[in-house]
Amino acid sequence: MRIRFPKHYTVLIARTGRSPITLSIHPLPIALGLTALVASPVVWIGSLLHNNNQLSERNEELTDTASQVLSELDSLDAEINSLKQRAGMDKDSQDSPTRVQAEIPPRGGPATTVDAETMLGAANRRLPSLEALLKGEVRPALEETLSAEAQREAAFPSGKPIAATASISSEFGLRPNPFGGRRYEMHEGLDFKGPIGQAIYATASGRIEKAQSGNGYGNHVIIDHGYGYETLYAHLSKMHVESGDFVTRGDLIGELGNTGRSSGPHLHYGIYRQGQPVNPRYYLKLEDSER
Numbered sequence: 001m002r003i004r005f006p007k008h009y010t011v012l013i014a015r016t017g018r019s020p021i022t023l024s025i026h027p028l029p030i031a032l033g034l035t036a037l038v039a040s041p042v043v044w045i046g047s048l049l050h051n052n053n054q055l056s057e058r059n060e061e062l063t064d065t066a067s068q069v070l071s072e073l074d075s076l077d078a079e080i081n082s083l084k085q086r087a088g089m090d091k092d093s094q095d096s097p098t099r100v101q102a103e104i105p106p107r108g109g110p111a112t113t114v115d116a117e118t119m120l121g122a123a124n125r126r127l128p129s130l131e132a133l134l135k136g137e138v139r140p141a142l143e144e145t146l147s148a149e150a151q152r153e154a155a156f157p158s159g160k161p162i163a164a165t166a167s168i169s170s171e172f173g174l175r176p177n178p179f180g181g182r183r184y185e186m187h188e189g190l191d192f193k194g195p196i197g198q199a200i201y202a203t204a205s206g207r208i209e210k211a212q213s214g215n216g217y218g219n220h221v222i223i224d225h226g227y228g229y230e231t232l233y234a235h236l237s238k239m240h241v242e243s244g245d246f247v248t249r250g251d252l253i254g255e256l257g258n259t260g261r262s263s264g265p266h267l268h269y270g271i272y273r274q275g276q277p278v279n280p281r282y283y284l285k286l287e288d289s290e291r
């Protein structure tokens with residue numbers, strides 16, 4: 001059955017002693033208006049729900065980011081603790097990697113999540129103290145440690161006393177007497193062959209303990225490197241340092257020669273650790289091909 005809307009209604013309002021008011025009512029605009037009134041809250045609620053979905057997605061993203069920031073902050077905290085140990089500082093339990101997590105107040109049961117704002121707040125409060133710790137304590141202590149290590153490394157006799165091309169003519173250890181006879185002698189160093197005048201270098205930093213002539217070593221230089229190490233450079237033709245001078249690795253200290261108890265021009269190089277001769281090969285890391 002088809003519903004027919006009348007074209008319009010006419011309403012007459014009678015008034016005593018006066019002419020009536022005539023109202024002409026069209027039903028279609030009224031029906032449309034009423035529909036719009038009913039429909040608008042539905043559209044509004046739908047749009048609200050859509051916005052709410054978007055917000056909760058955004059919130060989830062933020063929470064993920066906040067978790068990531070906290071986790072990175074914890075890694076940084078652990079890194080700082082390992083730097084502190086490297087710098088010889090005491091590990092402070094206050095700065096344990098769990099500190100950021102510990103700042104978050106406990107809430108609810110096991111599955112309860114912490115909101116992004118709380119997590120970011122905790123991270124924000126933690127950052128300045130981490131930065132202050134790094135700049136104020138860890139860095140200076142680390143620099144001191146590294147500088148001490150660098151000094152120790154510079155004083156370690158690992159350099160070469162003569163050009164790498166110079167060949168070794170006698171090894172460390174027992175050897176037959178180079179001046180003949182049947183007896184063996186203990187050779188407390190390495191001998192390098194070379195022409196008279198070839199440059200001889202300090203193998204590490206230190207103070208010249210002796211630069212003198214005499215005894216079997218002829219003109220010889222002894223360097224005290226500290227840390228229990230001394231090096232000896234013997235049979236020199238010339239010495240370019242004096243007792244009390246400070247040298248660093250690679251400084252020219254003299255020239256190869258044939259002075260003292262020597263069977264030909266060569267450098268006798270010795271390393272002493274706590275006063276005991278040790279094999280310089282272990283310190284020079286010479287390749288066999290250089291023999």
Ligand SMILES: [Zn+2]
Nearest residue numbers: 189190191268
């Ligand atoms: Zn020798």
